[in-house]
Amino acid sequence: MKKIAFITGATAGIGEACAKRMAKAGYDLIISGRREENLNQLEKEIIKESNCKICKLVVDVRKQEDVFDKITQLPKEWQNIDLLINNAGLAVGISAIQDGVIDDWERMIDTNIKGLLYITRAVSPLMIERKKGHIINVTSIAGKEVYPGGNVYCATKHAVDALTKGMRIDMLPHNIKVSSVAPGMVETEFSVVRFKGDKSKADQVYNGFTPLYAEDIADTVEFIASRPAHVNINDVLIMPTAQASARDLVRN
Numbered sequence: 001m002k003k004i005a006f007i008t009g010a011t012a013g014i015g016e017a018c019a020k021r022m023a024k025a026g027y028d029l030i031i032s033g034r035r036e037e038n039l040n041q042l043e044k045e046i047i048k049e050s051n052c053k054i055c056k057l058v059v060d061v062r063k064q065e066d067v068f069d070k071i072t073q074l075p076k077e078w079q080n081i082d083l084l085i086n087n088a089g090l091a092v093g094i095s096a097i098q099d100g101v102i103d104d105w106e107r108m109i110d111t112n113i114k115g116l117l118y119i120t121r122a123v124s125p126l127m128i129e130r131k132k133g134h135i136i137n138v139t140s141i142a143g144k145e146v147y148p149g150g151n152v153y154c155a156t157k158h159a160v161d162a163l164t165k166g167m168r169i170d171m172l173p174h175n176i177k178v179s180s181v182a183p184g185m186v187e188t189e190f191s192v193v194r195f196k197g198d199k200s201k202a203d204q205v206y207n208g209f210t211p212l213y214a215e216d217i218a219d220t221v222e223f224i225a226s227r228p229a230h231v232n233i234n235d236v237l238i239m240p241t242a243q244a245s246a247r248d249l250v251r252n
């Protein structure tokens, strides 16, 4: 069996691009997300172009028991996970804190922080047993800066930034690398989800400049994952050329 990469949130955007990229890089894949039909489609596309073996894990990362059951029940050979890409995540809403929708807050906190923790708690002991592995967390510019209406989403990504640093210390004695990639604006389903299906509002986010594409982040993830054993890239902050900070963006 080849090296195995486990990618959360592989049904769309950055996770899907990472799956395609890591298949090309020679990994077998565990692809996961809630939308089974998207995983089936992705599997078809990948196996048409490579001899990658694929294991599909339909799971909602917020469901603690299901996460642990499904990972524990993976066939033994699929438990040899070399690379975990903690990518599943979302922003919901852009309200000021005083107008915040509690359910939106719960969804972001449960997915971006608790979901990432459940997955990591289930996978990291498998890496520790084999004394090797690499965890790459997808954080965000929102994990380093805040912007109007970003409040809770930014807080979740700041939490992932802190968790990345903490995990790196905890994994140090076990020869497990921990890295993060923090993108600026990437055109994916992200804004459609944030604006609760309002495609025209989502499109406006990327109007008048060239955003990053999911493949740009996949390139970066592959670069981080392919460094020699003695090198760990701790963190990469990557932005569109038209963006200088969470709030500075030049549109045509």
Ligand code: NDP
Pocket (backbone or CB within 6 Å): 008, 009, 010, 011, 012, 013, 014, 015, 032, 033, 034, 035, 038, 059, 060, 061, 062, 087, 088, 089, 090, 091, 111, 115, 138, 139, 140, 141, 182, 183, 184, 185, 186, 187, 188, 189, 190, 191, 193, 214
């Ligand atoms: P997409 O909306 O295109 O993809 C999000 C992915 O997360 C989907 O595969 C979705 O799968 C998965 N996901 C969401 N909720 C859950 C859940 N409860 N359980 C399992 N999977 C879930 O957005 P992106 O690709 O842009 O986002 C990927 C990551 O990148 C996120 O963590 C996001 O915060 C981060 N990011 C995005 C940026 C951007 O501008 N796009 C910039 C910086 C960071 P499904 O719905 O099938 O469950």
Ligand code: 8X3
Pocket (backbone or CB within 6 Å): 139, 140, 141, 142, 150, 183, 184, 185, 186, 246
């Ligand atoms: C997503 C990028 O700028 O909307 O993490 O926070 S941003």
